[in-house]
Structure formats: C-alpha cells, structure tokens
Amino acid sequence: MTTIAVIGGTGKEGKGLALRWANAGYEIIIGSRDAERAVMAAHELNATLGNTNVSGLDNAAAARTAEIVVLSVPYEAHAATLDMIADGTQGKILIDVTAPLDPENKKRALHVPEGSAAQAAQVKLGPSVRVVAAFQNISYTHLTDLHEDLGCDVLVCGNDKEAKKQVIELAKAAGMAAFDAGPIENAMVAEGLTAVLININIAFKIKNTGIRVTGVPRD
Numbered sequence: 372m373t374t375i376a377v378i379g380g381t382g383k384e385g386k387g388l389a390l391r392w393a394n395a396g397y398e399i400i401i402g403s404r405d406a407e408r409a410v411m412a413a414h415e416l417n418a419t420l421g422n423t424n425v426s427g428l429d430n431a432a433a434a435r436t437a438e439i440v441v442l443s444v445p446y447e448a449h450a451a452t453l454d455m456i457a458d459g460t461q462g463k464i465l466i467d468v469t470a471p472l473d474p475e476n477k478k479r480a481l482h483v484p485e486g487s488a489a490q491a492a493q494v495k496l497g498p499s500v501r502v503v504a505a506f507q508n509i510s511y512t513h514l515t516d517l518h519e520d521l522g523c524d525v526l527v528c529g530n531d532k533e534a535k536k537q538v539i540e541l542a543k544a545a546g547m548a549a550f551d552a553g554p555i556e557n558a559m560v561a562e563g564l565t566a567v568l569i570n571i572n573i574a575f576k577i578k579n580t581g582i583r584v585t586g587v588p589r590d
C-alpha cells in the first residue's frame with residue numbers, strides 16, 4: 372500500500388483525512404513541526420482504529436519518507452511549511468488541501484499572488500513535483516465519523532492527469548466521489564469555495580456544508 376504523509380496531520384482536516392486513509396489500509400505518516408506531537412496524533416489514530424499503520428515524524432522527515440505528500444495547514448503557514456518539505460517532495464505528488472482565507476476575517480477568500488495556494492506550491496516546489504489541489508471543500512466534521520456517508524464531492528485540479536487519477540482514487544478510498552476539475556489554474560475556484568461554505572455554515576450555525584456535483588453519472 373502507498374505511504375502517505377499528511378503534513379499538518381495533527382490538525383483538524385489533516386487528521387480526518389489520515390483517519391480515513393488509515394482505515395482504508397494506507398500507511399500514514401503524520402507530519403508536524405514537532406515530531407512528538409506527530410507521534411501523539413499517530414497513537415490517537417491507531418487507538419481509534421485498532422491499527423498500527425499510522426506513525427509520526429517531523430514535517431521534513433515525513434515528506435522524505437512518503438510516496439505521496441498531503442499538505443493541510445492554514446494558508447498563513449503554507450510558505451514556511453513548503454520550505455520544510457521542499458526537498459522531500461521532489462519527484463512526488465503533493466496534494467494541497469490549503470484554502471486561503473483572510474486571517475482578519477475567515478469569511479473572506481484571500482487573493483493569492485500566484486493565483487491559488489496550489490499554484491504557489493508549484494512555484495515553490497518546482498516542476499518535478501506534481502501538485503494537485505483537492506479536498507478544500509470537505510469539512511473535517513464529516514471525516515471523523517467513519518460511518519458517515521459524506522455525500523459531498525471533491526474537486527481535483529492539477530496539470531498531471533495520472534496524478535489526478537491517483538488523487539481521485541484516494542478520495543474514493545476515503546469515501547468520497549471526486550472529479551477532475553481541470554488544470555491547476557482552476558484551483559482558485561475550489562479554494563475560494565471554502566470561504567463561501569464558511570459563510571453558509573455561519574448563517575445556519577453548522578460546521579458541515581459541502582458541495583455536490585449534479586447531473587453526472589454515479590456508480
């Protein structure tokens with residue numbers, strides 16, 4: 372089974388994705404700025420699942436050790452975290468979950484100079500890394516309940532078709548339908564939708580809005 376590093380996997384979204392992939396049998400490495408915090412999060416997930424396939428390392432080592440790297444940190448930490456994992460991600464797929472939100476007001480999408488967080492990641496990591504943007508519209512509250520039928524979809528943007536195919540498979544393994552939503556330039560749309568969903572969450576005093584693509588054939 373593929374080894375997946377979840378950078379920021381000590382946090383809400385990353386831990387939820389890690390839980391779902393660990394449950395599906397993938398080898399998971401939680402990455403953190405603090406290796407001890409990563410190990411604690413890994414123990415928590417192993418205990419929840421009754422498995423032993425989750426381990427924890429510092430961010431750089433996690434990226435170096437894994438075959439696929441997932442980045443799930445607040446946008447404020449995006450550039451600094453990419454610097455930590457740049458060496459370890461060369462030649463690999465990086466799945467960017469980051470949704471840039473205005474730190475002054477999380478109800479507002481943030482304009483990113485490169486176009487999107489995913490494009491910023493591509494610029495920083497260079498052409499050998501296949502950056503794919505995905506999962507930005509999945510509330511962590513869905514991920515933590517393994518029995519929940521999520522009902523929401525994942526938009527997958529990137530320039531490498533084969534990499535997107537692998538990410539669509541990972542979404543499926545985590546219980547979600549995912550769609551190839553085009554090139555990395557479209558990542559700004561998926562990332563921006565997160566701010567839209569936060570506004571709807573606040574209006575309805577809930578935490579779990581998501582999106583669903585209509586009109587497509589489903590299995």
Ligand SMILES: NC(=O)c1ccc[n+]([C@@H]2O[C@H](COP(=O)([O-])OP(=O)(O)OC[C@H]3O[C@@H](n4cnc5c(N)ncnc54)[C@H](OP(=O)(O)O)[C@@H]3O)[C@@H](O)[C@H]2O)c1
Nearest residue numbers: 379381382383384403404443444445448469470507510511
């Ligand atoms: N929460 C959701 O439901 C949700 C839904 C869709 C998309 N997203 C997106 O997913 C990403 C992660 O969200 P989250 O809610 O999981 O975030 P979070 O829990 O606040 O943070 C995730 C991890 O990022 C690291 N981190 C936090 N602040 C940092 C900083 N200033 N510098 C360096 N590292 C820092 C921390 O790991 P260590 O301290 O262990 O290094 C933390 O555990 C965000 O871009 C968010 O917009 C979240």
